[in-house]
Amino acid sequence: MSERRSARELLALVTDAGSFRELPVPRRESAPDGPLAWQGYDASRARAAGRTGEEESVVCGSAEVDGSPAVLLAFEFGFLGGSLGERTGDRLEAAYAHAREHRLPVVPLIATGGSRMQEGMLALTQLQRVARQSALTREAGLPQIAVLRDPTTGGGWATLGAGADVVLALSGAQVGFAGSRVRPPDADPAAYTSQAQLAAGSADAVVRPEELKPVLGLWLRLLSRGAAGADADPGSAGGAGARAAGIAPAPVPAALGGGGLPRTGWEAVLRARAAGRPRAGAYLDAYFSARAALVGDRCGGTDEDGMLCGFGERDGRTVAYAAQTGAATRPAGYRTAARLIRLADRLGVPVLTLVDTPGAANDAEAERQGAGAAIAEVFGAVAAARVPVTTLVVGEGGSGGALALAAPGNTWAVPDSYFSVIAPELAAAILKRPPEEVEATAGQLRIRPQDLVELGVVRGISGP
CATH class of the missing domain: 3.90.226.10 (2-enoyl-CoA Hydratase; Chain A, domain 1)
Structure with a gap:
């Protein structure tokens, strides 16, 4: 007590x-x-x-x-x-x-x-x-x-x-x-x-x-x-919808990893999976001068190992963040991210998402916890957001479990990242290819940052 x-x-x-x-x-x-x-x-x-x-x-x-x-x-x-x-x-x-x-x-x-x-x-x-x-x-x-x-x-x-x-x-x-x-x-x-x-x-x-x-x-x-620092008056009548039009997007974070662009698709995968590369915590620490964490999906679960959510202070403005940590994201993580995005939208706060996951958790417990519905919540929250959403792919971009957090038209990538419809190993397995063809499959998928720019999937590559 x-x-x-x-x-x-x-x-x-x-x-x-x-x-x-x-x-x-x-x-x-x-x-x-x-x-x-x-x-x-x-x-x-x-x-x-x-x-x-x-x-x-x-x-x-x-x-x-x-x-x-x-x-x-x-x-x-x-x-x-x-x-x-x-x-x-x-x-x-x-x-x-x-x-x-x-x-x-x-x-x-x-x-x-x-x-x-x-x-x-x-x-x-x-x-x-x-x-x-x-x-x-x-x-x-x-x-x-x-x-x-x-x-x-x-x-x-x-x-x-x-x-x-x-x-x-x-x-x-x-x-x-x-x-x-x-x-x-x-x-x-x-x-x-x-x-x-x-x-x-x-x-x-x-x-x-x-x-x-x-x-x-x-x-x-x-x-x-709220929208302080934007062109709109945060105290004007009409709620978040009236304010959202004048809110500036969250700036794209600088890349923290070293090295140039990967030469092959498989090199992009290996660099994104490297144990020593910067993860979400490092990016958030570099980006914000202060931050406070939003924890829990309000449905009985948390996923702090897979998703970090909250609000932070950058250059006198408030920015909301939902950041994958490199682990497989669990349903509670997606529901927490959706909760975060909806709250930021209501308060007139721009959103930053960091993509880094091999994919959504797909074990039996994740299915019992409603993985599909939780991912759908995030897709819906991003799609419905009236405030600007900025996305940076900072590591692995594994399938729909990563794409759910990505802002259409405002997604960027760092050099040591990739974004793929599916992991190259799984793609090879689905296509009934032997293990020795995984590297070639990675190249065919065109998953390097520079490929993604050319395809129009991401806007550009973030530098140091």
Whole structure:
């Protein structure tokens, strides 16, 4: 269990000194003991107010976090377990409306046990209000970054938490749809932790409290900048579609490997497969001055061994990236990349993709995890993107598993790379050729960078 802080204590921890301004509180007339006339409900609320100094289970306001402005929704767990009732819904709705009016990102700082039983179904329907406000905020092209505190359970997790664009979880926090009092008696408690949600692809990072302010500040800076540096006004009305037309593409990264162009197709294959050549991590480090990782497909999986996704800072602009690492890409990797591209498109951020894979994972488990559907998601996300996508082939370009990430009309290659309809060995096998003809087959496929330029598959070859 993580250290529990009150709403005000957490706000003091993450906001810049003196910057927090609490939003006006909507007033609602209520019947004695609430809408259900639950005996003793008024007394419970009075005791909670006396203990916490708050009138409700959430404190909403605007502030700066490491210099980045945002609207923060801080839950007070000491007030009836941070539960959501009608008055909570009123405050959240007003805060989201304020964020849209002033074009500010929204940061829910969640600590809740769920909906308030003393208000029955009227409390549960507050989740629909929250979901609507979140949807309107997405449509406005504004980011939502959730912070999961201890505990984050029930509808608060299923709307404000899991529905956010980026999910940061405090170390040691209890996180799960089912709270500790309603789980099956034989449930493994380790499944209901921030670390377990990270492993399952439902959170992007586990953060210690003392790290939260700089981490949250970086995310706010990256996601709030949107199309800054482009010709379009990032604050104009109309959402990402109106902004996308003026967004400059991400610059093509410089090639990091040495040597000239390969003489033969087989030489191109060998150089692309060389163990010592630069991989995605080296390219991202050279390209960005700062970056933050987006982890997980939100469907139960991660593939950090095969795909690196996130947002980075380059020359004062934000660029989203999806980069294959040289391994066979698994379904979770493709779904994470699709999630990244769709988010960047909504926020008006250009995208950089790095292609480097022998192909999509094709083992039985990958098929059970929906490999075809996951690859289709990426093809669809790239095809539908309104923001510019820039692609650099930095190693192996193996078949459709590589092509899914490639931007039509804006794909480039480095000298130590190749791009092929299929690996030369597999092509020879399909054509029933003996192993000694693999090298000749590589030449026939015309997979060298210079061949790809001539064929019009790539625009050009990136130099040092």
